Amino acid sequence: xxxxxxxxIFSFTILYFTISLIGVLHHELWLDESHHFLLARDSNSxxxxxxxxxxxxxxxxxxxxxxxxxxxxxxxxxxxxxxIIISTTVVYIFLTKTPFNWLFKILFIFGYFMLFExxxxxxxxxxxxxxxxxxxxxxxxxxxxxxxxxFYLALALNxxxxxxxxxxxxxxxxxxxxxxxxxxxxxxNLFGYLIFFIGVISIMVQIKTTHSDWLLDPIEKMSFGERxxxxxxxxxxxxxxxxxxxxxxxxxxxxxxxSNRSLAIMLSFLLYLIPLIIFSKNRKTLYFFYxxxxxxxxxxxxxxxxxxxxxxITYLLFIIALWIENYYDIDNFKxxxxxxxxxxxxxxxxxxxxxxxxxxxxxxxxxxxxxIHPFTSAKQAVQFVKNNYKENSKIITVSCEGTSLxxxxxxxxxxxxxxxxxxxxxxxxxxxxxxxxxNIIQLLTLYLNTNDSAIYISIYPITKNFKKSIWENINEKVxxxxxxxxxxxxxxxxxxxxYEVAKIK
Numbered sequence: 001x002x003x004x005x006x007x008x009i010f011s012f013t014i015l016y017f018t019i020s021l022i023g024v025l026h027h028e029l030w031l032d033e034s035h036h037f038l039l040a041r042d043s044n045s046x047x048x049x050x051x052x053x054x055x056x057x058x059x060x061x062x063x064x065x066x067x068x069x070x071x072x073x074x075x076x077x078x079x080x081x082x083x084i085i086i087s088t089t090v091v092y093i094f095l096t097k098t099p100f101n102w103l104f105k106i107l108f109i110f111g112y113f114m115l116f117e118x119x120x121x122x123x124x125x126x127x128x129x130x131x132x133x134x135x136x137x138x139x140x141x142x143x144x145x146x147x148x149x150x151f152y153l154a155l156a157l158n159x160x161x162x163x164x165x166x167x168x169x170x171x172x173x174x175x176x177x178x179x180x181x182x183x184x185x186x187x188x189n190l191f192g193y194l195i196f197f198i199g200v201i202s203i204m205v206q207i208k209t210t211h212s213d214w215l216l217d218p219i220e221k222m223s224f225g226e227r228x229x230x231x232x233x234x235x236x237x238x239x240x241x242x243x244x245x246x247x248x249x250x251x252x253x254x255x256x257x258x259s260n261r262s263l264a265i266m267l268s269f270l271l272y273l274i275p276l277i278i279f280s281k282n283r284k285t286l287y288f289f290y291x292x293x294x295x296x297x298x299x300x301x302x303x304x305x306x307x308x309x310x311x312x313i314t315y316l317l318f319i320i321a322l323w324i325e326n327y328y329d330i331d332n333f334k335x336x337x338x339x340x341x342x343x344x345x346x347x348x349x350x351x352x353x354x355x356x357x358x359x360x361x362x363x364x365x366x367x368x369x370x371x372i373h374p375f376t377s378a379k380q381a382v383q384f385v386k387n388n389y390k391e392n393s394k395i396i397t398v399s400c401e402g403t404s405l406x407x408x409x410x411x412x413x414x415x416x417x418x419x420x421x422x423x424x425x426x427x428x429x430x431x432x433x434x435x436x437x438x439n440i441i442q443l444l445t446l447y448l449n450t451n452d453s454a455i456y457i458s459i460y461p462i463t464k465n466f467k468k469s470i471w472e473n474i475n476e477k478v479x480x481x482x483x484x485x486x487x488x489x490x491x492x493x494x495x496x497x498x499y500e501v502a503k504i505k
Contacts, residue, residue, distance in 0.1 A: 008102065009095045016109055017088040023120040023367055024080040028375045030491050031400060031425065033122045034407035037079045038424035040066035042412075055427040057210050059158045059203060062124035076407045083122040087114065090130050097137035099326040104356065108319065111359030112241045113312045116366040125309060128163035129316065131156035135170060136320060140327045142174060143183075149174070150192035154199025162313045164203060165295035166320065171196055173288045229265070231300035233257075235293065236268040238314030239355050241362050248373055249492045250366065252307050275321075278348055282328035285321050292317040315359075322352070369490060376494035377486030378404030381457050384484050384498060385409075394454040396447060396501075398435060400425035401459045401494070414454070416443035435460060444501055445477050453502040456480070461497040471502075479504050 029037070039056075040063055043049035049067050053060055069078050091109045098105065108114060118126045135152040138145040153167040175193075178184040237257075243250035244258045257264040272293075279285045296313050299305075374380060382405055385395065395413050397405065402413035403425045412421035417435075440460055447454070456462065462480055465472060471481045480499045487495040 009092070012095060012106065012109065013088060013092045016091045017084065019115070019367075020084040020087060020119055021081075023116075023370065024077070024084055024122075026371045027080070027120050028377070028379045028489070029076055029080075029122070029404050029407055030376045030378075030494060031403050033079075034076065034378070034404040035400075035425045036063055036123070037066055037070070037076050037407055038403060039063055041070040041074060042423045043067060052424070054210060057161075058124060059160065059206055061155075061158050062127055065127075074410050080122050083126065084119060086130055087119040087126045090114070090126055090133055093130075093133045093137055097133070098323055100322075103353075107353070107356035107360050110363055111356060112362040112366060113315060113359070115363035116370070117309050117312060120367065120370060121309070123309065124160050125162075125312070128156050128159035128166075131159065132163060132166055132170070132316070132320065135167075136323050139324050146174070146192040147188055147195065150196040154196050154202075157199040157203045158206075161203070161207075162296075162299060162310065165292055165299060165313060166317060167196075167199075169288050169292035169295060169317070170320070172291055173284050176287070177284065227301045227304065230304055230306060231297035232272075233264070233268045234296055234300055234311045235271045235314045236264060237308060237311035238316075239271060239274075239318060240267070240358060241308055241311075241315075242358060243362055243366060245365060248369070248488070248490060250369060251375075251490050254308075274351060275318075278318075278351060279321055279325060281325055282331045284328055285325040288324070289317055289321045292321075318355070374486070374489040376404060376491050377489045377496040378494065379408050380486045381405060381484075381496040381498060382408040384486075385455055385457070388483070389455055394451065396454045396456050397458045398440065398443070398460055401496075402457075404494070405457060405496075413457075414447075416440075416447060437462065441474050441478065444480075445475060448478055448501065448503040451503070453500065455483075456499040456501045457496055459493060459495055459497070461485070462499055462501075473504060477504055478502075 039052055040049065043052050046064070046067065049063060050060060053063055056063075065082065066079055069082055072078075091114065094109060095105055100108075118129060131152045135149050135156065138149050138152070142149055150171070153171055156163045156167045175184065178186075178189055183189060237254060240254070240256065242255045244253035244255045246255075246258075247253070254264070256267070275286065275289045275293075279289055293314065296317070299313075300310070385393065386409075395402075395405065395409070396416060397413050399415050399417040399422075402415055402422060406413045406423040412423045414420070415422040415426075418426060437460075440458075440462055444456070444462070462474065463472065463482075466482050466485060468482055468484075471479050473479045478501060480501050483498040483500060485495065485497045489495065
């Protein structure tokens with residue numbers, strides 16, 4: 001039996017890695033992926049990297065790993081390769097250490113977040129999952145391995161601010177347990193507290209020294225009601241991530257929300273009752289889940305992040321709670337007895353597997369769409385320039401849409417807004433997302449005062465005229481010629497329009 005289990009673990013780990021490798025080979029980097037790669041690539045030292053990340057609002061651990069990678073290669077594929085190595089390690093830990101049956105394990109590893117969002121898209125989230133799952137793997141022996149568990153949680157704190165929420169909820173239930181058992185003054189426990197709070201201090205220092213405005217500024221931009229709704233909908237978006245398959249732009253969409261917002265709001269409220277049924281075995285698991293949810297509400301209330309990757313925290317809380325629940329004895333309390341008396345606990349298994357199957361189908365759909373369609377058009381645009389223009393041709397863009405171009409072309413791109421050569425995005429710059437055609441023409445005119453010509457590549461078209469090989473004067477100083485456009489990709493704000501621009505002499 002043990003041999004068969006080992007074969008299954010090995011087989012599904014290799015299968016997962018193979019599918020992941022195929023996925024990243026067909027995945028085009030979007031802005032955030034390219035941005036972090038370039039932060040590492042164009043930093044001269046760790047000190048310089050720390051300085052360059054001051055506008056990030058993210059812990060630096062992922063950037064340090066990328067810094068190491070870029071000292072050996074400038075090909076962004078190796079960032080993607082590192083990322084799937086980490087996610088494959090997460091899957092291996094999950095397959096070997098969880099108490100779930102094989103159906104549960106397979107549904108989870110090939111679900112939406114583990115197959116696509118936290119796997120194919122190279123960001124810092126799966127580092128947090130790695131350390132949280134390592135903490136879960138020693139949870140059963142937490143009384144003897146509390147120091148190691150605290151170390152894993154301290155590392156999780158320093159991967160992404162969202163994982164601070166999970167780490168605090170995790171640490172909180174163990175501390176609560178130690179208080180009840182009167183073991184909180186044991187030497188090894190005190191040392192564990194020290195390690196955890198070193199992690200807390202580290203993340204606090206990074207928050208205090210960041211110049212990023214994405215953490216706090218959004219709280220001023222929405223009404224109180226809107227802020228509350230975004231937080232309350234996070235459990236729904238995390239547990240029921242059904243992409244809107246009616247459009248190629250499925251990413252960060254939800255079919256139910258787009259089809260019937262009232263129904264989605266009602267389901268969002270109802271889902272908060274589900275944990276009472278699922279985690280009625282032991283109060284500590286229930287505490288962990290709801291404390292984590294409260295932390296998530298605070299995070300969304302402050303930051304107003306709405307992308308699906310952020311809402312995955314609620315799904316992870318759900319999986320972790322199911323995992324650690326197996327290591328607690330059954331509690332006898334009134335809520336459990338009441339739920340049992342009205343037979344609601346009989347639906348526990350059906351609810352869990354319904355959620356897992358939704359994730360499986362959503363994961364397969366997202367993965368397949370990313371294989372079939374370009375995620376962004378940056379790679380296509382760079383290849384077009386390589387095939388049709390001289391290698392030393394000057395490439396100009398408006399602002400941060402040049403980030404992915406820089407990653408694929410392996411050179412800095414001239415930013416019209418920043419008025420110099422850029423690679424990673426300068427988040428502290430003005431809001432370029434609302435730039436008008438008139439503004440672009442003004443910027444081009446200013447650029448061509450000191451330059452004769454360039455290749456303009458941007459998500460912002462200069463004109464609506466897409467006739468090729470025809471020069472058009474856009475004012476008395478500048479002429480343009482449309483070359484190509486790429487607008488058949490998944491991320492809607494990453495279409496690329498390519499023009500030749502020249503000074504009228």
